[in-house]
Amino acid sequence: MDLCSLSVKDFIKRVAEKSPTPGGGAVGAVAAALAAALGAMVSNLTIGKKGYEDVESQMEACLEIFGNEMSYLCDLVNKDVQAFDQVMAAYRLPKNSEEEKAVRTVKIQQALKTAIEVPFDLARRCKNVIVNVERLAKWGNLNAISDAESAAHLLYAVYYVAKANVMINMKSLKDPRYCNWIKEEMDHLEKQIEASYRRILEVIKKRNG
Template sequence: MDFCALSVKDFLKKVAEKSPTPGGGAVGAVVAALAASLGSMVANLTIGKKGYEDVEGHMESVLETCEAESVYLCELVNKDIQAFDQVMSAYKLPKATEEEKNAREMKIQQALKTAIEVPFDLARRCKNIIISIERLAKWGNLNVLSDAESAAYLLMAVYKIAYANVMINMKSLKDAEYSAWISDEMSQLDRQMTSTYDRIMDVLGKRNG
């Protein structure tokens, strides 16, 4: 099933069902796509407006990024659900013999890496989009700055969702080198997200003031 093809009402019903999917990761991807769409809206409402001629190049670049990320994030919704289902399937494999136990454990570890990589990718997408939102905060149409602000709030929330999903799957991972690499990458992303978000709020405060 393509969850991004569902209506908003149907997607909400699916989330509310007695099933672990779609869960926080899929919902986070949808919210990040909405944040990107808000970014596209602000860019579109700046391009061609009097007084913003000098920043049209910035707005066109933001529009290109936000549109591409929104499309990608829709695909990530389905990938997140598939990743979780793979983990659950791996845990259900037989373990009666030593050979079955070893095969099961290998499948679990492989599935966990996929379940880590999807929210890790979501976190990186949040970083890509929030960099564009900073450009909107600096140069976007003053009349729709609250929408750029809304996008920044949403992206920070989604980043925290992605972080939580990465960390919960890391608990069962046995590859110490891979875990250390992911932890380091997430720490860098955390610094980038926080610093960009803080700059956005600072700029918006000045422009709105």
């Protein structure tokens, strides 16, 4: 099922059900998609408005990026669920013989990497979107600036949703080199996102003066 095709009400009901999916990762991807949608809205409310003629090309570029990210993030909603299902399927594999145990171990480790890569990708998308929200904070329509700020708050939170999902899956992964690389990349993303987030709040505060 394409979870992004559900109504908001139906998606919320699915999250609340007695089932581990859709869980935090899928919810995070939806929230990030909504942040990108807010960015697109602010871009649209700036383009063609009197007094913002000089930044129209920047807003058009942002609008294209937000549109692409919205689509990508909707795909991540479903990928997050699929990744979890793969992990569960791997754990359910038979382990009656040494050969079956070996196959099961390999499948579990492969599935865990996929389950790490999806929220890791979500963290990267948060960085891509928040960098462009920063452009809205600087040049976007001042009447819609609270929506740009709202997008920034969402993206900042979603990064930590993504991090939580990365870390819980790494606990069972037996590949220290891969884990160290993921941790380093996540730390780098965290610094970038936090820096953009702080700048957005500072710029908006000045513009609201």
